[in-house]
Amino acid sequence: MIDSYPSQLLQNAVDEFGKLPGVGRKTALRLVLHLLRQDPKRSEALGESIIRLRHEVHYCKACHNISDSETCSICSDPRRDHRTICVVENVKDVMIIESTHQFSGVYHVLGGLISPMDGIGPSQLEIDSLVTRVRQGGVDEVILALSTTIEGDTTNFYIFRKLAEFANLKITTLARGVSVGDELEYTDSVTLGRSIQNRTLFTHSFPQK
Amino acid sequence: MIDSYPSQLLQNAVDEFGKLPGVGRKTALRLVLHLLRQDPKRSEALGESIIRLRHEVHYCKACHNISDSETCSICSDPRRDHRTICVVENVKDVMIIESTHQFSGVYHVLGGLISPMDGIGPSQLEIDSLVTRVRQGGVDEVILALSTTIEGDTTNFYIFRKLAEFANLKITTLARGVSVGDELEYTDSVTLGRSIQNRTLFTHSFPQK
Numbered sequence: 001m002i003d004s005y006p007s008q009l010l011q012n013a014v015d016e017f018g019k020l021p022g023v024g025r026k027t028a029l030r031l032v033l034h035l036l037r038q039d040p041k042r043s044e045a046l047g048e049s050i051i052r053l054r055h056e057v058h059y060c061k062a063c064h065n066i067s068d069s070e071t072c073s074i075c076s077d078p079r080r081d082h083r084t085i086c087v088v089e090n091v092k093d094v095m096i097i098e099s100t101h102q103f104s105g106v107y108h109v110l111g112g113l114i115s116p117m118d119g120i121g122p123s124q125l126e127i128d129s130l131v132t133r134v135r136q137g138g139v140d141e142v143i144l145a146l147s148t149t150i151e152g153d154t155t156n157f158y159i160f161r162k163l164a165e166f167a168n169l170k171i172t173t174l175a176r177g178v179s180v181g182d183e184l185e186y187t188d189s190v191t192l193g194r195s196i197q198n199r200t201l202f203t204h205s206f207p208q209k
Numbered sequence: 210m211i212d213s214y215p216s217q218l219l220q221n222a223v224d225e226f227g228k229l230p231g232v233g234r235k236t237a238l239r240l241v242l243h244l245l246r247q248d249p250k251r252s253e254a255l256g257e258s259i260i261r262l263r264h265e266v267h268y269c270k271a272c273h274n275i276s277d278s279e280t281c282s283i284c285s286d287p288r289r290d291h292r293t294i295c296v297v298e299n300v301k302d303v304m305i306i307e308s309t310h311q312f313s314g315v316y317h318v319l320g321g322l323i324s325p326m327d328g329i330g331p332s333q334l335e336i337d338s339l340v341t342r343v344r345q346g347g348v349d350e351v352i353l354a355l356s357t358t359i360e361g362d363t364t365n366f367y368i369f370r371k372l373a374e375f376a377n378l379k380i381t382t383l384a385r386g387v388s389v390g391d392e393l394e395y396t397d398s399v400t401l402g403r404s405i406q407n408r409t410l411f412t413h414s415f416p417q418k
Contacts, residue, residue, distance in 0.1 A: 004307035006282060006300065007275045013262045016255040021243050027231070033301060034230050035259060036266065036275070043263040046225040050256035053222045053241065054249045066216045066245070073215060091215065092242060098213035 002029065010036075062133070064109040064126050066091045074098075074106055081105040083140040086196075087130065087159065089113055089147065093184055097145065100193035105143070108133065113151035114158055122158055131162050134169060141170040143199055147184045160202055171202040211238065219245075271342070273318040273335050275300045283307075283315055290314040292349040295405075296339065296368065298322055298356060302393055306354065309402035314352070317342065322360035323367055331367055340371050343378060350379040352408055356393045369411050381408040 002025070005011035010032060017028035035043040059065070060072035063085075067073065074080055074094075084105030088094055094107050110125045133139065142163060146152035156173065163171055175198035184192070211234070214220035219241060226237035244252040268274070269281035272294075276282065283289060283303075293314030297303055303316050319334045342348065351372060355361035365382065372380055384407035393401070 002304045002308050004304055006303060006307075007266060007277050009258070009262045009266050009277055010275055013258040016251075016258045019251065019255070020240050022236070022239075029301065029304075030231075031229050032262065033299075035262065036300075040263045042228065044260055046228070047256045047259035047263070049218070049222040049225045050244060050259070051253055053218045053244065054252040054256070057216060057218050057245065066219055068216045068218055090242075091245075092238065094215060095211045095213055095238075098215075099211050 063107045064111060064129070065094050065107055079104075083138060084143065085130070085133065085139055085141070086143040086145050088145050089152070089155075089184070093145065096185060096187075096189070096192065097196065100189045100196065102193035102196045105141075108142075110146075110155070113146060113149075114155045115151045125155075127159060127162060130159065134163060134166055139169065141172060143196075144171065144173045144202060145184070145196070148182060156202070172199040173202050175199055272316045273320060273338070274303050274316055288313075292347060293352065294339070294342065294348055294350070295352045295354050297354050298361070298364075298393070302354065305394060305396075305398070305401065306405065309398045309405065311402035311405045314350075317351075319355075319364070322355060322358075323364045324360045334364075336368060336371060339368065343372060343375055348378065350381060352405070353380065353382045353411060354393070354405070357391060365411070380411040382411050384408055 005014070013032045013035070014025065014028045017023055017031050018025050020028075023031070035046070056068070058067045058070055060067040060075055061070055062075045063072060065072045065074065069076075075082075081104050085108050086097065086103060086105055087108045087110060088097065089110055089112060091109060094109060097103055097107075108126065108130050110127065110130075112120050112125050114120060114122055114125065130142075134142065142159075144156045144159060146155055160171055163169055174192075175195040214223070222241045222244070223234065223237045226232055226240050227234050229237075232240070244255070265277070267276045267279055269276040269284055270279055271284045272281060274281045274283065278285075284291075290313050294317050295306065295312060295314055296317045296319060297306065298319055298321060300318060303318060306312055306316075317335065317339050319336065319339075321329050321334050323329060323331055323334065339351075343351065351368075353365045353368060355364055369380055372378055383401075384404040
């Protein structure tokens with residue numbers, strides 16, 4: 001265990017790196033010593049990209065995706081189908097679905113899933129803003145593209161009931177090509193792309209008596 | 210494979226993190242999304258610590274260790290034994306030896322080991338400056354504390370021959386408590402501390418006929 005640092009600057013950098021998830025003190029020291037060895041410009045580029053990220057990044061006021069401006073590049077794209085909203089848990093899921101190149105609609109980022117165990121209730125998620133978006137009209141279909149976990153299913157049900165008042169709205173969910181119990185982010189993009197194309201009516205995804 | 214980023218700022222940050230050793234694109238994205246979620250002040254602290262590290266860090270002009278000033282805290286400490294110089298490969302090894310609290314002398318950081326396979330020759334290391342330090346006088350002992358690998362042994366020999374001209378200089382090496390073939394940084398500090406106390410004359414560490 002290293003308890004002695006020759007430089008306060010070095011120790012600060014190791015401390016800060018060590019706060020990242022999955023980065024222990026040994027890894028932090030290795031990364032910092034690497035930064036010291038390499039071209040100063042490359043180390044500065046990393047530092048500045050972190051600061052700019054935090055200062056300048058926006059969240060789209062329509063879909064709550066990460067954005068460089070007030071409205072994200074997807075919501076402001078006239079070629080996208082604004083009548084189809086794909087509901088996802090987080091920003092990463094938007095990126096994963098975009099990478100399948102199978103979806104031309106727009107998104108709605110919830111910012112999490114309902115999880116009583118973690119103290120996350122519907123009010124902490126962007127569910128009310130989704131209902132408002134649908135109420136304002138111009139939406140034909142809402143695709144629920146959440147992970148097939150207990151939290152995902154709970155959130156699906158909650159949103160389904162919230163949107164039940166809109167008689168002409170089609171509520172669909174991803175085709176069950178995604179294995180039950182799997183996280184969305186570990187699904188390969190071919191399976192995920194197909195499950196978007198073959199999406200089914202929400203009510204069809206449960207066994208009928 | 211994610212090929213679509215909603216934000217240029219996000220993509221820049223992922224690109225920069227992905228250049229760190231052992232950090233792939235998936236890990237980089239995970240770290241960046243973590244930075245986005247947490248308190249902005251903590252992300253800024255990381256970014257600034259990296260930039261300050263690169264702008265403000267010095268290398269000690271005597272021993273070439275990392276330092277916050279022109280002379281490092283060890284070389285400028287009058288309580289240290291300046292007549293005993295411990296030669297190490299890099300800055301990390303100084304930290305590792307300091308953590309044993311068994312050594313009260315000063316250091317000399319080579320900046321690497323002689324390694325013809327990697328194209329590293331003696332002239333790229335701080336060997337001449339070590340000889341100059343000894344020539345200036347006031348040094349009783351040089352401890353060679355390099356890894357017990359082929360590169361470490363080669364460098365040991367090279368330095369030993371360079372310092373042979375100083376008749377009254379004692380040249381020692383770490384006691385062979387360190388297993389042959391092991392990297393110094395993976396040695397536990399008890400073993401390492403004992404091997405500093407039991408250091409042997411350089412000529413004694415080879416089998417006699």
